[in-house]
Amino acid sequence: MLVVVEVPTLTDRAGRPADAPYVVTVGADGARVVFLRSGALWVHTVSTGADRRIAAGEVHAYGVDALARTAAFTADGRLHRADLVTGELTVIDTPARADDPHPDPLGTHIGYLDGDTLRVAAPGGTDELLAGEPGVRWGRVDDAGAQFGRTRGWWWAPGGGQILAVRTAGAVSLHLLDLYGGWVDVHWDRETYPYLVDVHWGDGGGPLITVLRRTQQHGLVLSIDPRTGETQVHAELADARWVEPVAGTPRHLPDGRVLVGGELAHDGFDARCLFADGSLLTPPGLYVRRVVGVLPRTGAPAAGPDLIVEGTDDEPAEQHVFAIRTAMVGGGADARRLTTEPGWHRAEVGGDVVVLASSSLTGPPTWTIRRADAVVGTLASAAPARPHLPQPALARVTDRRLPSAVLYPPGHVSGNRLAVLVELGLGPGHQQIVMDDDAWQQRRWWAAAGFAVVSVDSRGTPGVAPSFEKVVHRRLADVALADQADALHALTGKHPDLELTRVAVRGTGLGGWLAALAVTRRHDLFRCAVARDPVTDFARLPTALAERYLGRQADSPDVYAHHSLPADPGTEALLVLDRAADLARELDFIRHYTDRLER
Numbered sequence: 144m145l146v147v148v149e150v151p152t153l154t155d156r157a158g159r160p161a162d163a164p165y166v167v168t169v170g171a172d173g174a175r176v177v178f179l180r181s182g183a184l185w186v187h188t189v190s191t192g193a194d195r196r197i198a199a200g201e202v203h204a205y206g207v208d209a210l211a212r213t214a215a216f217t218a219d220g221r222l223h224r225a226d227l228v229t230g231e232l233t234v235i236d237t238p239a240r241a242d243d244p245h246p247d248p249l250g251t252h253i254g255y256l257d258g259d260t261l262r263v264a265a266p267g268g269t270d271e272l273l274a275g276e277p278g279v280r281w282g283r284v285d286d287a288g289a290q291f292g293r294t295r296g297w298w299w300a301p302g303g304g305q306i307l308a309v310r311t312a313g314a315v316s317l318h319l320l321d322l323y324g325g326w327v328d329v330h331w332d333r334e335t336y337p338y339l340v341d342v343h344w345g346d347g348g349g350p351l352i353t354v355l356r357r358t359q360q361h362g363l364v365l366s367i368d369p370r371t372g373e374t375q376v377h378a379e380l381a382d383a384r385w386v387e388p389v390a391g392t393p394r395h396l397p398d399g400r401v402l403v404g405g406e407l408a409h410d411g412f413d414a415r416c417l418f419a420d421g422s423l424l425t426p427p428g429l430y431v432r433r434v435v436g437v438l439p440r441t442g443a444p445a446a447g448p449d450l451i452v453e454g455t456d457d458e459p460a461e462q463h464v465f466a467i468r469t470a471m472v473g474g475g476a477d478a479r480r481l482t483t484e485p486g487w488h489r490a491e492v493g494g495d496v497v498v499l500a501s502s503s504l505t506g507p508p509t510w511t512i513r514r515a516d517a518v519v520g521t522l523a524s525a526a527p528a529r530p531h532l533p534q535p536a537l538a539r540v541t542d543r544r545l546p547s548a549v550l551y552p553p554g555h556v557s558g559n560r561l562a563v564l565v566e567l568g569l570g571p572g573h574q575q576i577v578m579d580d581d582a583w584q585q586r587r588w589w590a591a592a593g594f595a596v597v598s599v600d601s602r603g604t605p606g607v608a609p610s611f612e613k614v615v616h617r618r619l620a621d622v623a624l625a626d627q628a629d630a631l632h633a634l635t636g637k638h639p640d641l642e643l644t645r646v647a648v649r650g651t652g653l654g655g656w657l658a659a660l661a662v663t664r665r666h667d668l669f670r671c672a673v674a675r676d677p678v679t680d681f682a683r684l685p686t687a688l689a690e691r692y693l694g695r696q697a698d699s700p701d702v703y704a705h706h707s708l709p710a711d712p713g714t715e716a717l718l719v720l721d722r723a724a725d726l727a728r729e730l731d732f733i734r735h736y737t738d739r740l741e742r
Contacts, residue, residue, distance in 0.1 A: 162525035164500075164510050166204065170211030173494025175227055176512065177211050178522060179203075184216060186227045189496060189512060192520045197225045198232055206245030209301075209345075211493070213250035217241050222255060222264065235264050243282070243296075247303035248345070252322065254299065254306060256282050261297060261308055263322065273306065273320050280311040287315070290687040291340045291355075292390060298344050305369060307342065307350055315339050317352070319369055327372040331365055338362075338687060340388050346395035346437075351377070353393060359385040359691055364393045364403050378403045378421070384616040385691045387609070389415060391434030396469055397448055404431060406609045413608040417450070417467065424467055426476045430455040430606065432462060436492035437469075451481075451492045459546050459606040460537055460576045464490040464499060481513070487579035498522070502579040504534050529580070532587055535598075537576060540633035546576040546600040546607070547630050549638050550583065550590045562645040562737035564594040565631065565661075565669070570653030571603040571615065571623050571692075592730055594737075595641050597634065601626030603692075617699065619692045620706050623657055628668055643668065647733045651675040651722060656708065659719070663712050671716040671736035673729045679708045 164178040164185075176187040184198040184205055197214065205216035207227070214225040220240030224233045235241075237257065244255035253264045260275030261282040274281040282297035288309070297308040306320045307329075317329040317339060329352075336354035340362065344350040349369050355362040362380040367373075377393070378401065380386045389404020396402055400419040407414045412427040417434065425431055435451040447470035453462055456478070468477040482488040486503035495514055502508040507529060510522035533555075535548035552561070566586055568575045575582070575598045586596045600606070601623045603615035615622045627648075635641050648669045650658040655677030662672035681689045681703055682696055689696075689703075696703045718732045 163508060164522045164524060167491045167498055167500065167510070167522070168207055168211060169491050169493025169496050169498055170207070171209045171493050173496030173514065175211040176491075176493075176496070176498055176522065177205070177207055177214060177227065179205070180525070184214065184225065186211070186214075187512070187520065187522055189514070189520060194523060195230055197227065197230060198223065204243070206243075208246040208250035209248040210250070213246045215244035215246050215253045215255070217244060217255075222253065224253060235270075236268070237262070237264065237270060245299065247299045248301055249303045251303060254297065256297075259283060261306070261320070263306075273322070274308060274310070274318070274326070278312065280309075282308050283311060285309060285311045285315050285339070286685050287338050287687040288340070290685050290691075291338065291388065293339070293341055295342070298342055298350070300369065301345050301347070307344060307367075309339065317342075319367075319372055327370070329367055329372045329374065331363070331374045336363060341390075341393070343392075343394045347397065348395035348399065348401075351393040351395065351401065353380070353388050355380075355386060357686075357690070358695070359687070362386045362388070364401065366401070377401045378405075378418075380405065382406070382613070384613040387415070387605075387612070389417065389431050389434065391436075391452075392417070394434065396450075397437060398469070402434065402450070404434070408609060413610050415454075415609055417452070419469065424450070424469065424476055425452070425454075426456075426478050428456055429465065429478050430459075430608065432606075435464075435490045438466065438492055438497060439495050449479075451490055451497060452478075453489060455606055456480075458485075459574070459600070460578045461485055462487045462489070462577070464488050464497075485578055487577050502581065504578050504580055504583070506580075508580075533590055535583060535586075536638070537578075538634070538637065540599075541626075541629045543602065543611075543626065543629075544607075545602070545626055545630050546604075547634060548576050548598045549634060549641070550586050550596040550598075551640075552590045552593055552595070555595075555640075557640065559640060560642040561595040561640050562593070562647065563631070563641050563643065564589050564596050564733065565627060565646060565648040566596055566598045567627075567648060567650030567654035567657050568598070570650050570655070570657050571601065571619055572605070572653065574600055574604050574606050576600045588726070589730075592734075594647075594733075595638070597631065597641070599627055599630040601630070615692060617692070617694055617702050620657075620660055624660060624665060627657075627661065628665055631668065645670065645737045647671045647673070647737055649673040649675075649729065649733070650677075653678055655719075659708050659712065659717055662714060662717050663709070666714065666716070671718075671733060673718045673720060673732060675720045675724065676722045677708065677719060681706050 167178045184202045207214045222235040222241035241255040259280040261273045284296045310316045319327040338355040340353040350367040364378040365374040392404040414427045415431045417424045431454045433453040437448045449466040452465045464481045466479045489500040491498045497513045499511045512520040535550040590596045648658045655674035658672040659674040661669035
């Protein structure tokens, strides 16, 4: 008989804590903090500490002007404008369903997407088509851009008179559209550098973009003249494997220097860093994950502002928020932690206000509002307190110091041997060992079903060091599979209850591919596998993703063949499911194999 043990989950469909803030934005003057909670749009006034619900319902995303006085969002395809000061809400008539709306920085016009066209709603009820033509996508994120983490396809100029927009007609191009007619093409060698990785406009200078060669081993940071569309090279990016840009870069610093993310890989250094016009700003022990924004230094105007950065300086399972000195003074690079407790910390910044979102494995997440190092408020969460749940045991294992975790069933008594479930999640490139309670909810479900759940961040996972991340180039299958197997054996030293004759493995996407690979190539250890939507052929992946790991197929067809799954895996110990399949079916399959092995 199948028995499914339910573990209470307190997350919504997107994996966020129910009734907790998310999608947080701080106005440029620090007066207001805008956020979503339970599908409703809220604004927090920093001076009074008051929260106001602006709009209820299914608000999935929104945009605000520079000072967060005006917001735009869609609900049921209808465009809405919200005055975040008075709370007034207006529905704007549009020719069709609106999508991806953003007010201009002054809060006057609202740009939005209508299918594959870009339109602008102006005061007085006028609505203009800014860009659109048959068979061409305007303002949408192209497939390659999405692989690099770019979430936007169009951007307002700081003064609101122009829009910088992506045009996709097979190849990707970039154009400056004047609000009152005419456009200017952005000029760069698109044939040599076809990938538009990132775009930033709004720090007092012109637009900055990062472009990459198809091989991803060389890129350029370019500034754009918004009058002519001509570009100038500010920095070159190079790596023998692939260039990994830092989120939030490039951008202009207040003194006009251009901030670029890069890597140090010499003289014993192995770090992801930040440079301003070639000068190192971050200490080499800091792994920079994202640049959030700029924060003025209170009481020290001559010292220049600080950068607010998310990164890791010791334990890969933790993420902290740092203030990085931008002024070049004696003493070298300076990074000051704004968060101290173990956990996974994120930030948003505007004016002199920083909002810190802090999660851990020991308590509910918190949202703290700080000004000049003092706490001036919080964002309230209506999420109920979580019951006491099992905590993963974290460790670094093997001579490669692989981040790993073991999660036992509730009430497990030492000495009772357990079947092992290796959870691969989304697979290589996606960090699983994080000190964020939300990341462990489904794994707790599996532990409650009676398994010792093991997770390992094999090489190829971000958060440790650039060399750790990129050693998988052209040999992802062998490296990732070896790390999973070696870590399992190493964990039995501290966890003797792991029964390595009864090991199941599961994953989704690339994780599903690795799970299927494990049961077909290492069946001596991985006795059954569940693969949800597995990648079967890297040649069918988006080109940018496949070539990042394996290079061009035309250059190395043998590498692609080695990483492909056979059409017939030759084993009944592999269950292939779609992403939305019921967990009960998966549990029944895994129990069938692990129970049979026990007998």
